[in-house]
Amino acid sequence: xxxxxDRLYGVDLSDEQKLYDLLEDMKxxxxxxxxxxRFSTTNLSTGQRKRLAMVVALLENRDVYVFDEWAxxxxxxxxxxxxxxxxxxxRNEGRTVIAITHDDRYFDVADKIVWMEEGRISKVSSRxxxxx
Numbered sequence: 001x002x003x004x005x006d007r008l009y010g011v012d013l014s015d016e017q018k019l020y021d022l023l024e025d026m027k028x029x030x031x032x033x034x035x036x037x038r039f040s041t042t043n044l045s046t047g048q049r050k051r052l053a054m055v056v057a058l059l060e061n062r063d064v065y066v067f068d069e070w071a072x073x074x075x076x077x078x079x080x081x082x083x084x085x086x087x088x089x090x091r092n093e094g095r096t097v098i099a100i101t102h103d104d105r106y107f108d109v110a111d112k113i114v115w116m117e118e119g120r121i122s123k124v125s126s127r128x129x130x131x132x
Contacts, residue, residue: 002053007038011059022058026051027078046073065090068100083109 013019016034023029028051033040044052050073057065071079083099083106090097091111099110107113108127115123 002050004042004049004053004056006042008056008059011056013059019055019059022055026055028052028055047075047078050074051078062095064096064098066098066100069102070099071101071103079103 019034020029023032023034028044028048031041031044031048032052039052042049042052050070054070071082074082083103087097087099087109111127113123113125113127114121
């Protein structure tokens with residue numbers, strides 16, 4: 001779950017262009033604007049709301065991100081983008097990402113894959129092991 005507010009709390013917005021770039025990256029720049037310290041709307045589809053929440057999370061500029069089934073409510077285009085492009089971008093920036101998913105089509109983008117069964121780790125492999 002995520003919480004989305006119409007304004008930014010605890011975020012340093014000294015580089016407002018970064019916000020606009022992220023809105024564009026998330027394909028929200030034509031639906032959401034930021035004026036007078038507020039988003040113009042949060043009345044969006046679930047997938048769009050999750051992408052706006054991602055914009056806010058990225059503005060916090062953290063070293064570690066945890067995404068639990070983030071792509072589940074996204075259409076196929078954004079799901080593919082999330083796993084194939086977005087996670088790679090975060091990796092290339094040196095960020096640590098833990099992405100929880102049941103979608104085995106994207107396991108190949110992971111550095112490490114951890115399988116769980118009945119609440120316990122049943123297997124761990126690296127990407128190199130998975131490619132063999």
